[in-house]
Amino acid sequence: MALVSVAGKAPAAELEASMLANTCNGCHGPNGTSYGPAAPTIGGTNAAYMFETMIAFREGERPSTIMQRIAKGYSDEELKLIADYFAKQPFGRVVDQDTDPDLVARGKQIYDNLCEDCHEDEGMSAIDYPALAGQMMPYLDHQLHDLISGRRDLEKNEALSSKERRKKMRNLKELVETEGGDGVAAVIHFFGSKN
Numbered sequence: 001m002a003l004v005s006v007a008g009k010a011p012a013a014e015l016e017a018s019m020l021a022n023t024c025n026g027c028h029g030p031n032g033t034s035y036g037p038a039a040p041t042i043g044g045t046n047a048a049y050m051f052e053t054m055i056a057f058r059e060g061e062r063p064s065t066i067m068q069r070i071a072k073g074y075s076d077e078e079l080k081l082i083a084d085y086f087a088k089q090p091f092g093r094v095v096d097q098d099t100d101p102d103l104v105a106r107g108k109q110i111y112d113n114l115c116e117d118c119h120e121d122e123g124m125s126a127i128d129y130p131a132l133a134g135q136m137m138p139y140l141d142h143q144l145h146d147l148i149s150g151r152r153d154l155e156k157n158e159a160l161s162s163k164e165r166r167k168k169m170r171n172l173k174e175l176v177e178t179e180g181g182d183g184v185a186a187v188i189h190f191f192g193s194k195n
């Protein structure tokens with residue numbers, strides 16, 4: 001790749017980044033705002049989180065249907081450029097998802113109790129954690145099941161301290177133990193209703 005030769009020249013590096021990112025837009029939508037249920041919105045994602053996530057996909061440490069194959073095509077340097085590029089795009093929330101008002105109300109209560117500490121501003125903040133508000137609901141559903149079952153292992157993403165990860169796992173366990181599967185559905189409807 002021509003990456004090495006453009007290092008240090010900002011405009012050329014930016015062009016390179018946007019060319020690399022074009023490959024992603026077919027599934028993740030223009031500027032990373034998703035238009036299909038399985039692929040999440042990635043525009044505006046925290047750069048450190050996204051970089052670690054791409055490495056985790058590439059090394060097979062985070063389960064995926066598609067992303068491992070894709071991430072394998074990129075070097076660490078390219079993944080850094082890509083992550084920085086998407087972090088600069090706006091987080092475009094997906095609008096008009098089908099939500100149930102009762103589940104949304106219950107999801108808001110659960111969110112206030114168990115999720116707000118980290119996913120601030122009703123899930124709209126992407127400063128330290130992935131933004132959840134307006135994220136594709138089928139994607140959230142899939143990820144929550146992987147996180148709760150441990151198939152997606154929070155210990156594997158180095159972008160966060162282990163204390164934070166342990167606290168997170170307790171909260172997800174509590175969600176399932178106290179609220180059951182409906183509680184999981186409720187938080188998904190709550191985040192899906194935000195646009």
Ligand code: HEC
Pocket residue numbers: 020021023024025026027028038039040042050053054063064065066067068070082130
């Ligand atoms: C063929 C469709 C497709 C393409 C192309 C694609 N993705 Fe994905 N992406 C997905 C799907 C589907 C998921 C959900 C995980 C899975 O099942 O693979 C995902 C998940 C992700 C996630 C996880 C988001 C989160 O919030 O944790 C990131 C980051 C990501 N993709 C980045 C990229 C980047 C960067 C590119 C381009 C280099 C790219 N993707 C290209 C389909 C695609």
Ligand code: HEC
Pocket residue numbers: 040110111114115116117118119129130131132140143144153154157160164165167168171172175187
């Ligand atoms: C102590 C901090 C913390 C708390 C509390 C927390 N989370 Fe998270 N959450 C995280 C971190 C960190 C990640 C990124 C995981 C990774 O690195 O793979 C994450 C990721 C997620 C994801 C995956 C996002 C994506 O784009 O793939 C979902 C969904 C999620 N959290 C939902 C919840 C819900 C629902 C609650 C409340 C029941 C909650 N979280 C409480 C820290 C937290």
